[in-house]
Amino acid sequence: MNEPFPVTAPSAAIADSDQRFPVRRIFCVGKNYADHAREMGGDPDREPPFFFSKPADAIVAGTAAIAMPPRTENLHHEIELVVAIGKGGRDITSDDAPAMVFGYAVGNDLTRRDLQADAKAGGRPWDMAKGFDRSAVLSPIRPVAAVGHPAAARIWLSVNGETRQDGDIADMIWPIADIIAELSTYVELMPGDLIYTGTPAGVGRIVRGDLVEGGIDGIGAIANRFT
Ligand code: MN
Numbered sequence: 001m002n003e004p005f006p007v008t009a010p011s012a013a014i015a016d017s018d019q020r021f022p023v024r025r026i027f028c029v030g031k032n033y034a035d036h037a038r039e040m041g042g043d044p045d046r047e048p049p050f051f052f053s054k055p056a057d058a059i060v061a062g063t064a065a066i067a068m069p070p071r072t073e074n075l076h077h078e079i080e081l082v083v084a085i086g087k088g089g090r091d092i093t094s095d096d097a098p099a100m101v102f103g104y105a106v107g108n109d110l111t112r113r114d115l116q117a118d119a120k121a122g123g124r125p126w127d128m129a130k131g132f133d134r135s136a137v138l139s140p141i142r143p144v145a146a147v148g149h150p151a152a153a154r155i156w157l158s159v160n161g162e163t164r165q166d167g168d169i170a171d172m173i174w175p176i177a178d179i180i181a182e183l184s185t186y187v188e189l190m191p192g193d194l195i196y197t198g199t200p201a202g203v204g205r206i207v208r209g210d211l212v213e214g215g216i217d218g219i220g221a222i223a224n225r226f227t
Helices: 034-039 113-122 176-183
Strands: 011-013 020-022 026-030 050-054 059-061 075-077 079-085 101-109 136-138 154-159 162-168 194-196 204-206 211-216 220-225
Touching (some): 079 154, 136 194
Parallel strands (some): 026 194, 059 136
Antiparallel strands (some): 011 020, 075 204, 079 194
């Protein structure tokens, strides 16, 4: 039988497994670390974190070479803890949230910062600033059975060996369980959903040729060359 279109679905690697995690949607938290909210000109005491999203197709492996994206002169890195949802639901309580998690990974929420600034200034959507091709870097997902539910761990990113971001996931304004609970009041979470949980201070520019490495202790690591 001839298929009119190739049938493919975005997926992510699972650590120490041949199986793949089917990526359904990618949600992201904005300004979830006070020091990053301040460096972006915000006041974490007055503005709570918020959600935006990227297409599932934006997923790219944490070891891939990544071509510099078009339409930007200011591509930024944002190292983040990523939650992979294994069991869905709506109006999930913070107490019930850990049971919804399949595993955890390390992500880089790549951002066309110049387009984001234009969008903010014009009161326009962030989609083209945040949701472009290969904008969601992801390490293999480490299942909860192997890694538990991390509450504190170093999160870091370096460019060409120079440390740019160095924080701790314990400093998230909304902890993981509260993110899941809050997001599930907006949408019914489904297996395959990924949540990028925000980045600590130190975001900055990536240029062609850079090697961007990052990780979270006990969770995983990424290393992408930008070409
Ligand atoms: Mn981010």
